[in-house]
Amino acid sequence: xxxxxxxxxxxxxxxxxxxxxxxxxxxxxxxxxxxxxxxxxxxxxxxxxxxxxxxxxxxxxxxxxxxxxxxxxxxxxxxxxxxxxxxxxxxxxxxxxxxxxxxxxxxxxxxxxxxxxxxxxxxxxxxxxxxxxxxxxxxxxxxxxxxxxxxxxxxxxxxxxxxxxxxxxxxxxxxxxxxxxxxxxxxxxxxxxxxxxxxxxxxxxxxxxxxxxxxxxxxxxxxxxxxxxxxxxxxxxxxxxxxxxxxxxxxxxxxxxxxxxxxxxxxxxxxxxxxxxxxxxxxxxxxxxxxxxxxxxxxxxxxxx
Amino acid sequence: xxxxxxxxxxxxxxxxxxxxxxxxxxxxxxxxxxxxxxxxxxxxxxxxxxxxxxxxxxxxxxxxxxxxxxxxxxxxxxxxxxxxxxxxxxxxxxxxxxxxxxxxxxxxxxxxxxxxxxxxxxxxxxxxxxxxxxxxxxxxxxxxxxxxxxxxxxxxxxxxxxxxxxxxxxxxxxxxxxxxxxxxxxxxxxxxxxxxxxxxxxxxxxxxxxxxxxxxxxxxxxxxxxxxxxxxxxxxxxxxxxxxxxxxx
Numbered sequence: 001x002x003x004x005x006x007x008x009x010x011x012x013x014x015x016x017x018x019x020x021x022x023x024x025x026x027x028x029x030x031x032x033x034x035x036x037x038x039x040x041x042x043x044x045x046x047x048x049x050x051x052x053x054x055x056x057x058x059x060x061x062x063x064x065x066x067x068x069x070x071x072x073x074x075x076x077x078x079x080x081x082x083x084x085x086x087x088x089x090x091x092x093x094x095x096x097x098x099x100x101x102x103x104x105x106x107x108x109x110x111x112x113x114x115x116x117x118x119x120x121x122x123x124x125x126x127x128x129x130x131x132x133x134x135x136x137x138x139x140x141x142x143x144x145x146x147x148x149x150x151x152x153x154x155x156x157x158x159x160x161x162x163x164x165x166x167x168x169x170x171x172x173x174x175x176x177x178x179x180x181x182x183x184x185x186x187x188x189x190x191x192x193x194x195x196x197x198x199x200x201x202x203x204x205x206x207x208x209x210x211x212x213x214x215x216x217x218x219x220x221x222x223x224x225x226x227x228x229x230x231x232x233x234x235x236x237x238x239x240x241x242x243x244x245x246x247x248x249x250x251x252x253x254x255x256x257x258x259x260x261x262x263x264x265x266x267x268x269x270x271x272x273x274x275x276x277x278x279x280x281x282x283x284x285x286x287x288x289x290x291x292x293x294x295x296x297x298x299x300x301x302x303x304x305x
Numbered sequence: 306x307x308x309x310x311x312x313x314x315x316x317x318x319x320x321x322x323x324x325x326x327x328x329x330x331x332x333x334x335x336x337x338x339x340x341x342x343x344x345x346x347x348x349x350x351x352x353x354x355x356x357x358x359x360x361x362x363x364x365x366x367x368x369x370x371x372x373x374x375x376x377x378x379x380x381x382x383x384x385x386x387x388x389x390x391x392x393x394x395x396x397x398x399x400x401x402x403x404x405x406x407x408x409x410x411x412x413x414x415x416x417x418x419x420x421x422x423x424x425x426x427x428x429x430x431x432x433x434x435x436x437x438x439x440x441x442x443x444x445x446x447x448x449x450x451x452x453x454x455x456x457x458x459x460x461x462x463x464x465x466x467x468x469x470x471x472x473x474x475x476x477x478x479x480x481x482x483x484x485x486x487x488x489x490x491x492x493x494x495x496x497x498x499x500x501x502x503x504x505x506x507x508x509x510x511x512x513x514x515x516x517x518x519x520x521x522x523x524x525x526x527x528x529x530x531x532x533x534x535x536x537x538x539x540x541x542x543x544x545x546x547x548x549x550x551x552x553x554x
Contacts, residue, residue: 022520022521023515023519023520024519025518025519025521029306029517029518029519029536030519032306033306033307033308045521053524053526053531054521054524057511057512057522057523057524057525058511058512059512059514059521059522059523059524060351060512060513060514060520060522060523061512062349062350062351062375063350064350065350066350067350067351067514069514069520069522071520071521071522071524074521074524074531208512218350219350267350269515269519270351270514270515270519270520271345271350271351271352271515272345273306273308273391273515273517273519274308
């Protein structure tokens with residue numbers, strides 16, 4: 001176990017594997033298939049101040065080596081998450097969990113984070129300034145350094161828990177945004193959220209997704225994610241949670257070499273619900289194959305020389 | 306829910322673009338008629354949800370229509386091919402509600418899940434009526450199979466080339482029933498919602514991401530709260546359904 005352990009913002013994880021928000025619900029469905037306590041932690045479904053139904057359906061489209069989703073942050077709202085989902089989650093997961101938070105104003109973010117700051121089960125706040133599927137908020141905070149910094153400051157002011165800002169890849173210069181978050185006090189950066197994409201149905205000649213566009217994720221986006229993690233690692237000192245297209249143990253190692261301290265697995269959970277279990281199990285053998293003793297030794301390893 | 310490796314036993318065309326595939330493997334996760342399996346197919350990222358037509362310990366029957374790349378690939382799979390599936394997904398129909406004269410209404414490839422339901426209802430000692438609607442004669446399948454179970458079977462085709470000319474609702478209007486179960490296209494459901502005289506259960510279809518409740522891709526609003534078609538559905542009670550005005554494109 002020690003070979004796989006990493007430290008994320010002051011808390012030790014048994015391994016760097018974290019199912020990404022929106023692909024793991026609150027863990028219950030997966031707990032039917034395996035003991036999810038083997039995970040480093042997991043990031044639960046994006047939470048907002050008020051309940052949200054999300055976008056109209058269809059919300060899902062198939063792509064080559066990936067998928068598009070336009071769920072639109074469906075969730076029961078922070079009060080219900082605290083009163084109903086967290087106690088239920090505790091029955092299947094006994095480690096600290098990562099709370100993923102979204103908002104439509106700086107006040108929203110601060111309010112929701114302040115509420116979650118009181119929950120012992122929550123070990124980290126992952127603040128999503130990058131959802132591509134909601135209008136008038138979400139991603140807009142993550143496409144502009146000043147706005148991202150403002151959210152970071154407001155959240156840091158209301159919580160003692162480590163704050164990890166989740167960034168959008170749909171920007172010209174992700175490095176300047178990451179730096180702005182670091183300067184504003186962020187404890188970590190997670191990236192990348194989905195890439196804005198679309199599909200068109202040849203029979204109806206209309207977009208497949210009711211919302212027309214959605215977030216593209218899955219194996220196809222790994223190279224984009226690696227590049228951005230690599231760039232951000234060069235610019236910031238705080239830990240990076242790398243994600244985007246990670247599907248197997250080799251991808252995890254690549255992501256850590258690019259600069260990730262921990263690695264989130266997203267879309268792969270949806271097509272292979274046992275994905276994270278398989279990855280954790282295969283990591284030691286893949287590490288042996290590439291002469292890696294401990295995973296902590298390779299964080300940012302691709303940058304040396 | 307269970308992840309199972311099934312093996313193709315047979316895979317044959319039974320109507321226009323419609324195939325019947327028999328699989329061998331662990332079916333223990335399938336506990337109710339109307340549940341589905343989600344199949345991993347080579348070259349496709351998302352799994353393909355297919356309703357269970359029938360199953361017994363060790364064997365599973367799927368009937369599917371070739372409508373896109375995934376089902377087209379399925380139609381070429383030879384006996385012996387292994388398929389990774391998530392088995393036993395969704396809630397399924399509740400046979401306790403049937404009363405002694407249940408009505409089963411299937412439209413096109415909505416017919417298959419009614420077969421296992423019909424078999425279980427007959428085993429319970431009730432006599433189902435089955436109304437099946439198709440576009441045309443070439444699309445008709447499973448009429449004899451339902452008759453062999455002992456059900457009263459009625460077939461309608463839209464163009465009148467087989468059975469009665471018209472829609473399932475034309476036949477339903479003159480039947481007596483204690484409860485209904487249905488699976489088919491949404492326009493058929495809308496037509497039915499105006500003429501059904503008893504409560505019933507509708508099985509819905511939606512584009513799914515995961516098929517087991519994790520992604521919220523197939524959510525719908527109901528009078529009893531938000532539901533995931535793949536998890537709390539695909540079967541919904543008629544009393545909880547909100548019929549939206551516009552038909553989805």
